[in-house]
Amino acid sequence: MTTAHAPASPRPRLNIGQLTIDQLTFPEAITAIGELVDAHQGGYVFTANVDHVVLAETNTRFRDAYQKATISVVDGMPIVWASRMLDVPLPERIAGSDLILPLVKLGAERKWRIFLLGAGPGVAEKVGKQFQAEYPGIEVVGWDSPMVNLDAGDAQNDPIVARIREKDPHLLFVALGSPKQEVWISQVAQKLGPTVAIGIGAGFDFIAGTAKRAPEWIAKAGFEWLYRLTHEPKRLWRRYILNDSQFGVILLRELWKRTGGKQD
Numbered sequence: 001m002t003t004a005h006a007p008a009s010p011r012p013r014l015n016i017g018q019l020t021i022d023q024l025t026f027p028e029a030i031t032a033i034g035e036l037v038d039a040h041q042g043g044y045v046f047t048a049n050v051d052h053v054v055l056a057e058t059n060t061r062f063r064d065a066y067q068k069a070t071i072s073v074v075d076g077m078p079i080v081w082a083s084r085m086l087d088v089p090l091p092e093r094i095a096g097s098d099l100i101l102p103l104v105k106l107g108a109e110r111k112w113r114i115f116l117l118g119a120g121p122g123v124a125e126k127v128g129k130q131f132q133a134e135y136p137g138i139e140v141v142g143w144d145s146p147m148v149n150l151d152a153g154d155a156q157n158d159p160i161v162a163r164i165r166e167k168d169p170h171l172l173f174v175a176l177g178s179p180k181q182e183v184w185i186s187q188v189a190q191k192l193g194p195t196v197a198i199g200i201g202a203g204f205d206f207i208a209g210t211a212k213r214a215p216e217w218i219a220k221a222g223f224e225w226l227y228r229l230t231h232e233p234k235r236l237w238r239r240y241i242l243n244d245s246q247f248g249v250i251l252l253r254e255l256w257k258r259t260g261g262k263q264d
Contacts, residue, residue, distance in 0.1 A: 018056035043070030047096035065186035097203035108137035118175030141167035
């Protein structure tokens with residue numbers, strides 16, 4: 001498979017920290033992903049949020065995975081707001097979990113085969129059966145919830161990829177959480193053939209009802225992180241309180257580059 005690169009576009013791309021994000025509306029993102037799938041050349045799609053921007057500063061494998069992403073959209077209102085200060089305004093937030101159902105609907109129209117990977121035991125299966133019932137035309141060819149260790153290498157990855165390749169899906173939804181899903185996708189991308197992979201975080205859990213998502217008004221106000229923190233404080237406090245506070249420092253650095261930092 002030829003290594004996929006970001007599609008050429010007349011729109012500028014936002015560079016923030018170590019990440020580059022495509023300037024796409026939600027409908028444009030769906031169209032771009034559909035074109036990528038129909039091109040049968042593989043590739044993968046990530047949805048960048050504040051945590052990703054911070055992680056990319058220190059996590060080399062995560063940063064490298066993003067640099068090879070075919071499409072990168074914005075999943076976080078703070079980045080949308082920051083983009084306006086950085087002169088490459090991103091039109092709107094595009095969450096990975098929001099992409100799932102529109103892509104399944106598009107896939108039903110185009111007779112795509114899809115494979116669901118990740119989440120807890122039984123979750124992907126439940127979601128797959130729901131898709132088959134609600135979207136006639138979509139072909140859910142498989143689901144899997146493997147234990148993934150990013151340091152396990154080919155001995156772990158090859159059997160997982162073999163199960164996917166046997167079904168030859170057009171689209172692979174990967175719900176392993178960050179940074180695991182992004183790094184894992186980048187590790188196996190060359191072996192997936194024409195299959196397009198997309199990282200969707202907790203998307204399966206939201207659809208299956210095993211996790212509760214923030215109301216839309218909270219997400220649009222930029223406080224989905226606070227909603228999730230109140231529901232899962234033990235798991236998320238370090239990410240949101242300690243790690244993501246560094247986003248402000250990264251943003252100030254980017255603003256400095258564009259103003260005083262370029263002046264000698």
